[in-house]
């Protein structure tokens with residue numbers, strides 16, 4: 001009888017603990033290997049396959065996990081850092097109705113040119129320059145073939161140009177608020193942030209984007225330290 005009582009109490013404690021845990025962490029972070037179809041954007045998806053996660057992507061996700069080493073914003077003990085939520089899929093209206101294909105990393109200090117942006121992986125600069133949506137952006141192609149996209153920058157680091165090799169953690173530019181205009185150099189249409197995106201080229205679906213949020217979570221404490 002005593003043991004039975006003990007067991008009942010134990011179960012109750014576990015139950016309460018479980019409920020508490022659920023309240024404290026309602027959105028526990030998915031592992032990157034648990035991404036599902038909602039975390040990728042496929043434009044030419046055959047509606048019949050709408051709920052099938054493309055197998056080709058599993059390999060890409062493993063590559064991303066292996067090659068991303070540093071959080072894309074460098075840290076300084078002197079400054080308030082950045083914050084971000086899972087903003088994948090949020091509605092965007094500039095440039096037509098579309099969904100948000102990336103993660104916005106917001107500067108707590110809403111001042112352009114303060115936060116250093118670093119490359120998450122080794123790679124080669126494939127694109128640099130103005131985009132109507134992305135403003136001053138940099139696209140880096142990794143050895144694994146993944147395209148990492150850094151948008152709305154304030155400025156580029158010296159020497160950043162097409163074909164330049166970069167290392168993981170290398171300074172590529174500074175966070176800003178450029179973009180949302182056909183006029184190069186337009187700033188101030190939104191708060192200072194880094195838009196970070198991940199794109200892969202698949203045989204079956206062409207280029208598609210993957211939700212970077214869970215990958216960012218996995219490297220969020222691997223920060224390069226800078227004095228700023």
Ligand SMILES: [Zn+2]
Nearest residue numbers: 102103104195
């Ligand atoms: Zn964004």
